[in-house]
Amino acid sequence: MGDGRWSNEGRARGGAVLVAATLLVGVFPGVAHARLDYRVQGGDTLSAIAARHGVSATSLVDANGLDDPDRIVAGTVLVIPGGEGPAGGHVVQPGETLSAIAARYGVSTSALAEANGITNPNLIRAGQHLRVAGGSSPAAQPAASSSGASSSTSSSRDDVRRLITQEAQRQGWRPAVPLGLAMQESGWNNSVVSSAGARGIMQVMPATGEWVGRYLLGRSLDLSDPADNVAAGMAYLDHLYDRFDGDIELTLAGYFEGPERVVRNGASESGQRYAANVLALADRYR
Numbered sequence: 001m002g003d004g005r006w007s008n009e010g011r012a013r014g015g016a017v018l019v020a021a022t023l024l025v026g027v028f029p030g031v032a033h034a035r036l037d038y039r040v041q042g043g044d045t046l047s048a049i050a051a052r053h054g055v056s057a058t059s060l061v062d063a064n065g066l067d068d069p070d071r072i073v074a075g076t077v078l079v080i081p082g083g084e085g086p087a088g089g090h091v092v093q094p095g096e097t098l099s100a101i102a103a104r105y106g107v108s109t110s111a112l113a114e115a116n117g118i119t120n121p122n123l124i125r126a127g128q129h130l131r132v133a134g135g136s137s138p139a140a141q142p143a144a145s146s147s148g149a150s151s152s153t154s155s156s157r158d159d160v161r162r163l164i165t166q167e168a169q170r171q172g173w174r175p176a177v178p179l180g181l182a183m184q185e186s187g188w189n190n191s192v193v194s195s196a197g198a199r200g201i202m203q204v205m206p207a208t209g210e211w212v213g214r215y216l217l218g219r220s221l222d223l224s225d226p227a228d229n230v231a232a233g234m235a236y237l238d239h240l241y242d243r244f245d246g247d248i249e250l251t252l253a254g255y256f257e258g259p260e261r262v263v264r265n266g267a268s269e270s271g272q273r274y275a276a277n278v279l280a281l282a283d284r285y286r
Contacts, residue, residue, distance in 0.1 A: 038131070040076045041117040049078065049117075080131070092128040097270070099184065103277035105132045106284075108187030110194060160188040160201060160226065167230045171238050177248065178234060180282030181255065184274070190226045199223045202233020212236050249275040 038049060046069045050057040061069050063079045072078075090101055098121045102109040113121045115131050124130075164182055165175040185203035186192040198205050200223050204212075209232045213221040216235040221228040237251065240259055244250040253271030254262045262271065 038078045038080055038117065038129075040072050040074050040078060041119065042074045044072065044074070044117065046070075046072055090130045090132055092124050092130060096124070097273055098122075098124050100273060100277055101130065101132075103184055103281055106183065106187075106281075107132065108183070108185065108189065108192060110192050111187050111189075157188050160190070163226055163230050164188075164201070164234075167227075167234050171234050173234070173238070174286075176282040176285040177252075177278065178237065179285040180278045180280070181237065181252065182230070182233070183281050184278050190224070190229060200229035200233075201226060202229055202236075204229060204232045204236065208232070208236060212239075248279070252278050 040049070046060055046066070047057045050060050057069060060066070060078060060080070066072070090105070092101070098112060098118065099109045102112045105112075109121055112118075112130065112132065118124065160182070161179065164178050168175040168178040182188055182201050185198075186201050188201060190200045192201075192203065193199050194203060196205070199209075204223055206223065209221050209223045209229075212232045212235050213219055216239055217231060221232050223229050223232060237255060240251045240254045241248070243259060244254060244262075249272065250262055250267055252275035253267035256274040257268060257271045261268070267275065
């Protein structure tokens with residue numbers, strides 16, 4: 001049996017930590033001290049770009065020598081002032097994926113894509129500068145804000161962590177892997193909806209939620225409710241764990257790319273990276 005359940009984790013981890021560590025050594029290079037750039041997307045406005053990056057529109061105009069701030073062209077690369085140092089961004093290295101970078105900084109892939117105007121998270125290029133909003137640098141933790149909004153966000157994340165922990169334990173799992181999976185999927189944010197329609201903390205597709213409710217939990221589920229969302233994701237994870245005979249890497253790959261594809265072809269390269277990222281995140285919560 002594999003990683004996750006109370007009675008089997010110690011034995012099943014076997015080489016899982018070493019496998020994850022081996023994969024991640026090459027995937028996660030150091031944080032770059034480099035200028036932060038942003039490529040203008042269709043529909044962008046200068047004021048919206050400034051707000052997204054926490055700078056003033058005037059500073060963007062000055063940094064880029066813009067004559068008319070009301071006229072910016074899609075594809076133009078803008079310099080974001082103040083984008084130096086580890087807290088300012090990350091320079092994409094050859095072989096990196098957006099999900100791997102998100103895992104490194106403890107943010108969700110969708111949040112990282114949104115912060116950088118990325119419409120296709122599978123298309124990033126080496127040398128691209130990414131803003132990492134709300135994440136934690138591996139070298140240093142940003143100072144905590146004393147604002148009420150920051151405290152509210154922290155409290156909400158604490159509530160979600162407790163919810164995942166309690167549901168994982170209720171279903172017979174150690175919490176670390178479910179916590180890592182939820183962090184990878186949504187950043188523990190129940191309001192996240194993917195472009196494919198996956199919803200909430202565990203990023204459950206509506207059809208999957210309906211199937212889980214009917215056949216695994218025996219009740220209807222509301223995926224917009226954090227408790228139901230976590231219950232659905234945990235029940236589905238547990239179902240996959242049984243289906244793949246306790247192999248945690250295949251279980252996680254199945255969660256990511258669909259179990260039928262993994263059964264037919266094995267875990268894809270992206271599925272393997274996803275599993276490694278989740279396991280690396282899980283190690284934070286052990």
